[in-house]
Amino acid sequence: ELKVEQNPLFLSMQEGKNYTIYCNYSTTSDRLYWYRQDPGKSLESLFVLLSNGAVKQEGRLMASLDTKARLSTLHITAAVHDLSATYFCAVGGYTGANSKLTFGKGITLSVRP
């Protein structure tokens, strides 16, 4: 059974500092996804990582993938309040039944002044 684990589950961040959060998964998957969810809202796609060593950056967020370690990291540079949200990672394949996503429990980030 495919399992996706995220840690920590909650992270209080200080504005301006850097942080890294982690996503581990139990079996080989084609793709690793990061989504953001604001309270009471739906999921917003952030990144899709396709291959070992893939790195993608958008603003203060940078995601990377190590398929051998089955690990993805999301690095936050100089945290700002707007980044406060819950971040989910998910794994899935590309086509057919494999394309369903298996999500972790999410990491709630809170940025304090």
Added chain:
Amino acid sequence: GAGVSQTPSNKVTEKGKYVELRCDPISGHTALYWYRQSLGQGPEFLIYFQGTGAADDSGLPNDRFFAVRPEGSVSTLKIQRTERGDSAVYLCASRDAGSDTQYFGPGTRLTVL
């Protein structure tokens, strides 16, 4: 362009009643997914449609749950004899052929009293 829409946004029903939840995917998206998100958890896969057919319904919890997509666009998730444990946010997502990303709708919050 228009995103994934779901109706109703909120549904309150009594135990034992029948409910229907509707999803309008992004126009032209051939793949459609239903997920269920309980409080404090990541979304859990329910069913996947490719076109009109259910390609994978392995996530449906029991035979009280059923979904259709008769014309390959709008989908309806149907729950019979609702139970309090069915209370959750039901999310719909769609994906274009050849794309990696699933785009999520705002969800329907179902409360079973």
